[in-house]
Amino acid sequence: MTIAELIRDASEEAVGYSSDECIKCNVCLTVCPVARVTDLFPGPKYVGPQAQRFRTGRAQPVQVPGVPFALSPDVTVDYCSGCGLCTSACPAGVKIAEMNSQSRARMKAGKRPKLRDWGLGQTDLVGRVGVLFSPISNWALANRPIRAIMETTIGIHREAPFPKFGRRTLQSTWKRRQQRRGTAAVPGPERAIVYFHGCSANYYEQHVADAAIEILKRNGFETIIPEQVCCGLPLISNGIYTEARQRAHKNLDVLAPYARQGYRIIGTSTSCTHTIKAEYREMLDIHADDATVVANATWDICEFLLDLHEQGRLDTGFGRLDEDLPYHAPCQLRSHGIGLPAMELFALVPGLRAADMDHDCCGIAGTYGMKKEKYPIGMAVGAPLFDKIKASGAPEAACDSETCRWQIEKATGTRTRHPIEILLQAYRVADAAGGTKRGPLAAAGT
Amino acid sequence: MPSADVVVIGAGLAGLTAAIAAAESGARVHVLAKGHAATHWGPGGIDVAGIPAASTPRDGIRRLAGQPGHPYAFLGDDVAAALEWIRPHLAAGGLEYVGDLDTPLQLVPTSIGGTRRAAILPAGQAAALSPWAAGERLVICGIAGFKDFWPEAIAASLSRERIWEGGNRPASVIPVSVALPGLAARHNLNALEIARRFDDPAWRATAIEAMARAIASVPGSGGRVALPAVLGIREHAAVLVAVQQRLPAAPFEMPLVPPSVPGMRLYAALRAALIRAGGRVQIGEMIERVEHDGRLVTAVVSAAAARTFTVRTGALVLATGGIAGGGLVAERDGRLREPILGLPVEAPPADDWLSVDAFDPAGHPLEKAGIRTDAELRPVGADGASLFDNVRVAGSLLAGERYIRERCGDGVALTSGWRAARSLSAVPAGHAAEPGSERP
Numbered sequence: 001m002t003i004a005e006l007i008r009d010a011s012e013e014a015v016g017y018s019s020d021e022c023i024k025c026n027v028c029l030t031v032c033p034v035a036r037v038t039d040l041f042p043g044p045k046y047v048g049p050q051a052q053r054f055r056t057g058r059a060q061p062v063q064v065p066g067v068p069f070a071l072s073p074d075v076t077v078d079y080c081s082g083c084g085l086c087t088s089a090c091p092a093g094v095k096i097a098e099m100n101s102q103s104r105a106r107m108k109a110g111k112r113p114k115l116r117d118w119g120l121g122q123t124d125l126v127g128r129v130g131v132l133f134s135p136i137s138n139w140a141l142a143n144r145p146i147r148a149i150m151e152t153t154i155g156i157h158r159e160a161p162f163p164k165f166g167r168r169t170l171q172s173t174w175k176r177r178q179q180r181r182g183t184a185a186v187p188g189p190e191r192a193i194v195y196f197h198g199c200s201a202n203y204y205e206q207h208v209a210d211a212a213i214e215i216l217k218r219n220g221f222e223t224i225i226p227e228q229v230c231c232g233l234p235l236i237s238n239g240i241y242t243e244a245r246q247r248a249h250k251n252l253d254v255l256a257p258y259a260r261q262g263y264r265i266i267g268t269s270t271s272c273t274h275t276i277k278a279e280y281r282e283m284l285d286i287h288a289d290d291a292t293v294v295a296n297a298t299w300d301i302c303e304f305l306l307d308l309h310e311q312g313r314l315d316t317g318f319g320r321l322d323e324d325l326p327y328h329a330p331c332q333l334r335s336h337g338i339g340l341p342a343m344e345l346f347a348l349v350p351g352l353r354a355a356d357m358d359h360d361c362c363g364i365a366g367t368y369g370m371k372k373e374k375y376p377i378g379m380a381v382g383a384p385l386f387d388k389i390k391a392s393g394a395p396e397a398a399c400d401s402e403t404c405r406w407q408i409e410k411a412t413g414t415r416t417r418h419p420i421e422i423l424l425q426a427y428r429v430a431d432a433a434g435g436t437k438r439g440p441l442a443a444a445g446t
Numbered sequence: 447m448p449s450a451d452v453v454v455i456g457a458g459l460a461g462l463t464a465a466i467a468a469a470e471s472g473a474r475v476h477v478l479a480k481g482h483a484a485t486h487w488g489p490g491g492i493d494v495a496g497i498p499a500a501s502t503p504r505d506g507i508r509r510l511a512g513q514p515g516h517p518y519a520f521l522g523d524d525v526a527a528a529l530e531w532i533r534p535h536l537a538a539g540g541l542e543y544v545g546d547l548d549t550p551l552q553l554v555p556t557s558i559g560g561t562r563r564a565a566i567l568p569a570g571q572a573a574a575l576s577p578w579a580a581g582e583r584l585v586i587c588g589i590a591g592f593k594d595f596w597p598e599a600i601a602a603s604l605s606r607e608r609i610w611e612g613g614n615r616p617a618s619v620i621p622v623s624v625a626l627p628g629l630a631a632r633h634n635l636n637a638l639e640i641a642r643r644f645d646d647p648a649w650r651a652t653a654i655e656a657m658a659r660a661i662a663s664v665p666g667s668g669g670r671v672a673l674p675a676v677l678g679i680r681e682h683a684a685v686l687v688a689v690q691q692r693l694p695a696a697p698f699e700m701p702l703v704p705p706s707v708p709g710m711r712l713y714a715a716l717r718a719a720l721i722r723a724g725g726r727v728q729i730g731e732m733i734e735r736v737e738h739d740g741r742l743v744t745a746v747v748s749a750a751a752a753r754t755f756t757v758r759t760g761a762l763v764l765a766t767g768g769i770a771g772g773g774l775v776a777e778r779d780g781r782l783r784e785p786i787l788g789l790p791v792e793a794p795p796a797d798d799w800l801s802v803d804a805f806d807p808a809g810h811p812l813e814k815a816g817i818r819t820d821a822e823l824r825p826v827g828a829d830g831a832s833l834f835d836n837v838r839v840a841g842s843l844l845a846g847e848r849y850i851r852e853r854c855g856d857g858v859a860l861t862s863g864w865r866a867a868r869s870l871s872a873v874p875a876g877h878a879a880e881p882g883s884e885r886p
Contacts (some may be wrong), residue, residue, distance in 0.1 A: 024703040027482045029638060036642065042634050088730025091481035245598065277752035295752040307447070337750035339476075339728055339757075344448050387868055 015099055015282065018051035021092040028086035029386035030095050033361040034079060037380035040303055041079035044086035047103075048096040051077070055103055076105050079374070081365035081381075082237050083331035101236065101283055108239040116155040120367040121235040121243065127203030138164045140418050157375035161364070161410035163402070170202045170209050174225045192222040194255065195300070196276065198269035199230050200402035206224040208402075211424045212268050213303055218427060219308060219315050224263070226254050232271040236283055236365045248280045248291075256290035259297035266301050268418060269406035270400040271332040271366065273300045279337065300333070302341035302400065302419055310346070319429025322351040324394040327423065328385060328408060330401035342419035349426045359385035362399075364407035379411065379429070386411040398422055448726075449758040450476040452870055453746045454765060455733060456773070458484030459856060460646060460841025461691060461765030462716040463528075463863030468763075469723035471871040476722070476757050477727045478748055479806040481773050482713065484842075484859075490675075490708025492543060492860065494525060496551060496563035496853025502545040503565050503857070510854060515755075515792075515814075515846035518854065521861045522823040526834045528567070528864040538722075539715025544572035549788040553610055554576065555584070555672060557700040559593055559603025561610060563853060568708060570677055570686050573670055573698035576616050582615035583669035585661055585695055590625040591832040592635050594702045597621035597785030616669070620719060624660035625747040626653045637676050644685045654692045662694050673709050675699035682711055731755070733786050736762065740808075741835045743787075761836040761870045764789075764825075765863065768842035768849065774815060784813055784843075789825045789833065792818045809851030816845035822869045823862060838866035 027037055028044035035043040036416065051074045077100050088095040130137040140146045147158040186192060193216060201209040213223045228251055235244035255265055255276075267272040267273035276298045280286045299307070308314040329340050346354035363369050369378025389397050389412045396415040399405045405416040452468045454461045457479035469475040493764045495506025495518070507525055511518040518525075526547050533543060547564040553561040567575060578584075584604065588597035601621040603609060627649060629635060649882040661671055677699055678685035689697050701708050717727060731748040738744055743762045748755045764786060766773030775783045780796025793815035817825050823838040840862035842849050849855030 025483075025487060026636065026638075027486050029636065030482065030486055030705045032709055036641075039632070043636075046634060091483040093480070093732075200463045274751055298752060334728075335751060336731065337728075337748060338755050339448055339726065339732055341448075343726075356721070358717075372880075 010351075015095045015102060016131050018093065018095045019052035021097065022049035022090075022094045023092050024050075025091065027089050027091060028094075031085045031089040031360065032383040033083060033085065033363070034081050034377060036360075037337040038079070038377050040377070041076055042074075044080070044096045047074045047077040047080065048086070048099045049094050049338050050105070052099055055106070076106065077107065078239075079377075080104065081361070081363075081368040081374075081378075083361045084335045085331060085360055088303075088334060095282075098282060101239075103237075105239040105241045109241075113240055116237040116371065118240065119154065120156070120370065121238040121240050122230075123199040123234045124202075124247075126201050127165070128169070131167070131169050131203050134165040134167055151372050155372040157372045158372055159410075160370035160375055161406035162370075163200070163406050165203055169343065170197050170206050171225070171227070172251075173206065177227070178250065186224060187222050189264070191220065192224055192263065193304075194224045194258045194263045194265045195386050196228060196231070196251075196255070196265050196267040196269075196272060198226065198267060198272035198402075200269055205402060205418075208418045211418065211421045212266070212275060215301075215305070215420055215424055215427070216266070219305070221312065224258070226258070228254055230262070231269075231275040232284070233271055233275040233279065236275070236367065238278060241284060245284050245286065248284055248286055251276070252280070252286070252288070252290040252294055255294045259293045263297065264304065265294065266304050268301050268331055268420065269402055270300050270336065271403075273298050274332045274335050275321075278319050290432060298373065300310055300336060300338070300341070300400070302345055303336070303338050305420075305423075306341040306344050309345070315427075316348050316407055317430050318349040318423065318426035319431070320351040321349050321422070323353065323396075324392055325352055325354040326357050326389045326392045326394050326397040327354050328357050328359060328362060328389075328397065328398060328399045328404060328421075330404045331365065333400050341399065345419065345423060346398075349423070352426070355392070356386050357385055357430065359388065362404045362407045362411075364403045366403055369407060370402075382407060382411060389414055398400070432435045448476065450474045450726075451760045452476070452763060452867070453478065453759040453761070454758050454763040454805050455479065455746065456625070456765035456767060456771070456841065457482065457713075457717075457727060457729060458693055458765060458767060458771065458841060458859065459488075459678045459716070460843075460859035460863040461763065462713075462720060463532065463860050464763040464765060464838070464840050464866045465725050465727075465863075465869030466716065466720045466723055467531070467864050468727040468870060469720060471867065473867075473871065475720070475723075475725040476759070477725060478733065478746065478757070479727075479729050480732050480772065481729060484767060485709045485716070486706055486714035487707060487710045488574055488712075488856075489571075490568055490706060490712045491538060491701075492529065492566040492856045493564065493853040494529075494547065494857030496565075497851075498563070500551055500563075502548050505792070506551070506852075506854070507547070507857070510847075513846070515818075517844045517847050519846075521558040521858065521865060524865055525857050525861045528861040531864060532860060535653075535719040536712070536715045539711075539718050541715045542683075543662070544569055544571040545569065545575060549575065549859050553613065553615075555600075555604050555700065557600060557702050558673065559609070561604075568711070570682065570699040570708065571701070573696045574672070578616045581617045583618045583620060583664075583666045583695075585664050585669065585671040586619060586621045587657060587661055587671050587673050588621065588623045589629065589640065589674060589676075590623050590844045591630050591632055592637075592640065592689055593672065594637060595700070595723045597623055600672070600700075601758055618666070620664050620666070622660050622664050624657050626656060636705070637702050637707050638679075638710075640674070640676040641679045642872075644676060645681040647681075647684075649683055650688060654688055658692050658694060658824050659691075667694065669695045671695040673697055673698050677707075679707060679711060679714070693821070714779050736787055738834065741833065743834055743836055755860060761838070762834070763838045763840055763866050763870070764843060765840040765859075766843055766867075767815060769812060771842065773841075773843040782812075784817060787834065787837065789839075790827060792816060807851075809848040812849040814846055815863060815882060816843050818845045823866050836867060836870070838862075840866045859869070 232244035232247035363378030451473035494503035500506030511522040549565040794811040
């Protein structure tokens with residue numbers, strides 16, 4: 001066994017053996033949003049630390065002669081949505097969600113994944129094809145008979161929320177823009193950041209990227225957009241670790257040199273940034289220096305803006321937004337362990353009455369709620385949140401994660417935007433009123 | 447990096463009480479906890495002083511306050527005020543509590559067929575508090591297939607005179623079991639799942655009918671009926687009213703093994719009160735270190751993905767629990783350590799840890815271990831001088847209480863949490879710098 005293999009095994013065991021800390025108190029069950037709504041999932045303790053004792057650290061579960069099942073005893077682990085709330089709530093420090101993700105991957109290892117699960121994992125491939133044929137693909141995804149066929153054949157629920165593909169990718173738009181501007185010297189890490197746009201901003205929601213670029217520029221940062229691929233989270237969630245590792249390595253190869261020069265890597269998708277910060281190492285067992293260097297350099301955009309504010313460097317010249325704004329904190333954001341930076345930023349906007357909905361999960365959990373058999377579970381998980389948002393009567397809501405936004409928007413009919421879009425709107429209100437900037441630039445200029 | 451006036455570490459009864467009280471007084475409050483514990487494990491009542499010698503909680507407080515080093519020595523006078531203060535907060539979350547410091551301590555039957563002393567219970571358990579009338583029966587109503595509540599075993603045990611310490615008890619204890627819709631074929635049925643079904647009005651109507659018929663089939667009439675504590679979570683108040691109206695005997699819930707449904711209701715009500723008061727809660731955070739400038743804590747740093755998360759703060763409430771909650775950690779060499787601030791721990795010598803029966807009526811000596819404070823709940827050193835001027839210690843981390851044997855854990859947690867917040871509000875505000883106030 002090589003040293004690298006030893007280290008890799010040890011890390012996997014760190015998750016796996018944390019089951020030894022379980023005191024069987026079932027606190028994890030009390031916070032599990034899936035077990036809250038369905039009998040199909042017996043809860044994090046049963047499929048996690050309880051079942052763990054029957055599993056081994058090997059790639060294949062051990063077969064016992066005469067026993068018709070593998071010793072990894074519980075296939076219902078596939079009903080775990082991976083929201084991670086169990087790990088947060090555990091008073092004993094058991095890595096329950098991580099354990100469940102690994103056992104799902106092991107359960108699926110060596111088998112050909114379902115076409116549907118594989119396809120949902122390939123967000124970048126789907127995005128590329130979808131954008132290429134965007135008028136047709138958008139028509140198809142909005143076409144009820146086609147969606148019914150998709151449900152029957154590949155198992156993507158006909159009502160599952162899908163965003164519209166953009167006309168072009170952010171990458172190609174950006175390249176064009178750069179060509180038009182000509183090659184300017186790339187500013188150093190004090191004046192520029194590297195943007196990890198993820199699949200949503202690249203293929204579906206360029207307006208989120210535009211908002212990020214504009215807000216960063218306003219605060220003194222140019223944006224660098226290197227070639228990148230999907231962060232790999234959809235593959236991890238669908239138990240396809242090998243392909244997820246390939247994506248991770250591609251991204252690390254591109255991002256590590258920037259990180260080493262001191263550039264910060266900013267993402268607008270809180271699940272992508274969490275994958276880069278934590279899951280490359282914890283879930284995919286990538287322990288090259290690159291993984292650590294890149295993780296340490298990666299920031300969620302609201303986390304980054306709040307840090308600027310803490311240093312007194314954020315332009316706080318926000319105009320007045322006189323509105324109620326229901327806010328949902330995505331599960332993946334909570335796994336960052338950084339609090340709710342968007343709520344802190346909203347507090348800087350005059351008149352804005354942002355309210356944390358304090359709900360566990362919207363139910364989509366990445367690609368989970370899109371699947372035929374899991375769609376009703378996802379909708380039931382999110383139902384109390386949808387009711388609260390509808391009851392608020394607010395014209396729009398905010399959420400940091402794209403799939404959650406699509407889910408909330410679909411379920412409530414309430415337009416749901418990234419927090420930075422709200423902030424940008426507040427800046428624009430100030431601009432329209434002829435406001436002056438407050439913050440570092442103003443201070444330097446006066 | 448947010449800033450706060452008060453950071454509270456721990457989200458049990460003590461931590462959340464301190465947080466609500468501080469937020470109410472206008473402080474910006476940030477709660478960090480490594481997970482859920484005390485509330486989710488406990489029976490959901492407010493045990494103030496359930497010692498055998500005491501007639502009422504007030505009497506119990508007086509007796510405990512007389513013990514050298516007991517937290518009630520300096521908290522005892524505030525228990526009544528803290529209790530009356532928390533009531534409306536819990537009521538706003540749908541939890542009415544019955545009983546006060548002058549309610550006689552009563553032996554209340556438990557779901558393992560024992561009894562415990564209680565005086566202040568949530569409405570769902572309160573019917574157990576009245577004395578038993580002559581000839582009054584107690585029906586124990588279980589749910590078929592539910593393995594955490596065995597009516598026959600409970601009834602057999604509660605039929606023994608000595609379980610009631612020879613005093614007032616029901617004339618008869620009769621078990622009955624009822625099949626509830628959709629549950630009979632289930633494996634791994636737990637209290638939480640049943641409680642969630644009770645939240646559904648249609649399901650609970652059918653279920654309560656079935657329970658009423660089963661109880662009516664038991665010989666005798668009237669009396670009381672003990673049910674497993676599964677009567678709804680979000681809709682508990684409505685479920686309770688429906689059960690009280692329909693069942694032919696006065697119902698009360700018996701708390702079960704974790705996850706404790708009454709404890710979850712308590713947590714939900716406290717959390718909602720904190721959020722209403724403008725506080726923030728973060729669950730799942732491990733504290734890496736606390737930064738301080740001499741005797742003033744300035745920031746709390748928790749582990750985060752890839753980096754750490756820092757909250758600058760003007761004050762700190764340490765409500766991390768005792769040994770079970772992880773507020774104290776035992777080293778292999780027999781020392782107890784307080785892992786957040788490294789405070790000196792008052793504890794019996796390691797040689798005594800294993801020298802007594804774990805079920806000794808006097809309690810385990812480690813129960814009393816904890817942090818010694820002054821009357822303002824500031825941690826103190828061996829010389830009695832304060833170690834950190836803007837730190838308060840609350841809950842079972844406090845030295846000198848035997849929270850299990852003396853049944854005083856909730857009273858101490860509630861009162862110390864409340865007192866900690868009040869004591870801090872007397873500290874001049876403005877320790878935490880406003881973010882963005884310093885321009886480069």
